[in-house]
Amino acid sequence: MNKPPSITPSIEAERSAHPGELFDDRGNLDIDRLRADFPLLARKVHGKPLVYLDNAATTQKPLPVIETLDRYYRMHNANIHRGIHAVAEEATEAFETARKRVAAFINSPSERSVIFTSGTTESINLVARSWGGANLKPGDEVLISHMEHHSNIVPWQLICAQTGASLRVIPIDDHGQLVLDSLDDLLTERTRLLAITQMSNALGTINPVSSLIKRAHAAGAKVLIDAAQSVPHLGVDVQDLDCDFLAFSGHKVFGPTGIGVLYGREALLESMPPFLGGGEMIKQVRLDGSEFNDPPYRFEAGTPNIAGAIGLGAAIDYVQSLGPERIAQREAALLAWGTEALGSVPGLRLIGTAAQKAAVLSFVLDFAHPLDAGMILDRQGIAVRTGHHCAQPVMDRFKIPATVRASLAVYNTEREIDSLVQGLEKVRDLS
Amino acid sequence: MTITQHDAAEELVEAFALLGDWEERYRFIIDLGRRLEPLDESLKIEAHRVHGCQSTVYLVPRIQSGDPPIIDFQAQSDAAIVNGLIAILRRIYADRPAPEVLAFDAHGLLKRLGLDEHLSPTRRNGLHEMVKRIQSLARRAMESAADADARPSSC
Structure with missing residues (x-):
């Protein structure tokens, strides 16, 4: 396998020299060794050993992520793109390598489909404002479910109020499962988008998104998958799912806070107007109008969370090393x-x-x-x-x-x- | 008013000093809460709701106008520890003149009780919001008393 170049050669060298260190003789995870990679798990709280069971809120960070952030700020910090000096070049390469790692991790056909955001919330807001603002009109419907996180409800309420579209909701049963029969009524030619979680943060329910995506596409709707909870537990494959958009956060998959991903089908992203205006997202700026950059840069105005993206790359490597x-x-x-x-x-x-x-x-x-x-x-x-x-x-x-x-x-x-x-x-x- | 605010605070500090670990403290707080007079269901309305708590807290003001105005209130939560915190606040603030309510250093007392961590606005137990609500009741009572004084007498 051709591994992209890394800014953490010593860490990766160490890990690849002991590929079996986290596994026992039968190839199972050795949890004691794994826990040793997460320094915070060893601390005490109120004098008692910490029992950390709040991972749906955020996960703890393994040493390769912590050390990557440390190394980045010690050795490679510079603003990315357009830099002609050596350190800027290193930072840019590390940032773009992280994008390639994310693309490979979710099996995106191209890294141009991978937009770095601040997290799932910004990813969903980006789609609501950019795609929704350009495509929704009165009479259109956005379909969500009753088990969505507020971040997959409120952006749609806002854009529906702005465009005159309406929001419809797939009900859930007493077990916390989608009432799939309701789709016969809810999914119609008026449905422009299905925005749904792959895994509920409050209930743990895993939704049958593959079949939902097929049904939504058959009805002519686009699909956004909120994968904030599913990415750390199930892994995702955007080509296998055939979703149009997919959002997740770095910090829930052992990466830093303040970094997240929006995957978008390339042709869709190309058709979408910018979300935020500023530097980096333009090709040319004149006072009488500007020409916007291509995706993913069109949607990454301003200096991005460079360290966060590189840290997320390290987190993804870690997840992949565990399998x-x-x-x-x-x-x-x-x-x-x-x-x-x-x-x-x-x-x-x-x-x-x-x-x-x-x-x-x-x-x-x-x-x-x-x-x-x-x-x-x-x-x-x-x-x-x-x-x-x-x-x-x-x-x-x-x-x-x-x-x-x-x-x-x-x-x-x-x-x-x-x-x-x-x-x-x-x-x-x-x- | 039976005892002064200062004495009520010192009584609490003495009572807490006799308690050992966190468990005894929580047990004591929960017991204090159990002895709260329950709030009538008809008073559990949105206007009385204290937000900023994960439990549902209602705080009903009872102000006696006068010079100075006397601040009293009744409050209740559906969480046992929060009820105990309410009971502690009542010992300090209930049936007290508004200037005393405003002058009282709640943070200082809670620190002495080892409960100051609960007063942080980031802890979602409502204590911070309740103290703010009680202080603003006292401030408004003082302001309306001052307005009444400033108005010319009609008789």
Whole structure:
């Protein structure tokens, strides 16, 4: 395999010299060794070993990512593109190499389809404002689902209000699964776009996006996939999915915060007007009008998050060195363990019991408010998230104000889940 | 008013000093909350809702006009620890003259109780917003008292 040049030769050299270091004799992940790559996992909170179960909010960072950021700022920091000096050239090469890595990671046919954004939220807003602003008109419909994160609801509400299009919603059932029968009515010739999550952050539900994309295309609609949660757990292949747009965030896949990706079908991107105006996104600027650059640069106005993109490249290398299949397999085992362990807690009700789900254990307790549970777990060193998880419509659907959410990553252990169960007994004792 | 604000604060500090680890502190706070007078359902309306909390908090002002105005309030949350924090706020702020409410250093007291981490606006337990709401009640009561003084007497 031809690996793109890296600005982290020493780190990569070290890792490739010990390709088996994270695996045991049978090729399975050695979780103790893996955890040693994540310095934060070794810290204590309130005097207790940290049990980090808030990975759907953000993941911790492995040493190759931390060291890449450190090395970039120590040795290679310069503004990219148009620089004629050596350091600018190095930074540009590292940035564009990161773009190639992202393209390869999601199997994009071209790196020109990969736009760096600040995260999933900006990616979706970019499509709503640029594509939506140019293509939506009164009578058109945008279709989302009841389980979307606010960042895949509000941009569509805004652009619908602006263009006169309407927003329609695929309902979910009591398990937190899409009610697919409703598509017969909801997906029509008026539907211009289906914007849907591949995996719910609040419920863990995995949606059958492949078949949804086929149905939407058959109805003449474009499809945007919110892959913020799915990329770290399932991996994605945009050609296999055949989606038109796909958005994800670096920080949920072991990369830095403030960097994300929008994949767009190249022909679509070429037809879209700019999102933000500024430097970098133009070919030529005259006072009476400007000529815009080609994608992806047309959508990357201003100095981008250079370090973030390079850090994301390192994170992707890390994920690929573990192997997305191994990650999915390990997490499935953890989820099964967690589902059973939490199922044994009297008074606990799981919210989100879809047949297809991953990495998220969202629940309510009949003996404590989620906030009380979160605060008492925190004192025991257990980090979970409580609240509506930026998915208030999901909470409304289940008629609950909030949930406690334990969300898993590949570095979590069965023992940590058992700590959560013990921690919940303390919640019960105090409540 | 039974005891002064200063004495109420010192009583709390003494009570907390007797508590050992976090568990005893949380148990004590939750017990304080249990003894709160429940809020009538009819008062749980949006105008009384305190935002900035993951739990649902209602705070109903009860102001006695006068010179100075007396600030009182009733509040309730659906979370047990937040109810305990409300009980602590009531000990300090309820049934007190508005100038005392405004002058009181809530942060200083919560720090002495080891609860100052809860006052941070980034902690979504509503404590920060409740203190702000109570202080603004006191400020407005003072302003309307001053306006009333400034108006010429009609009799």
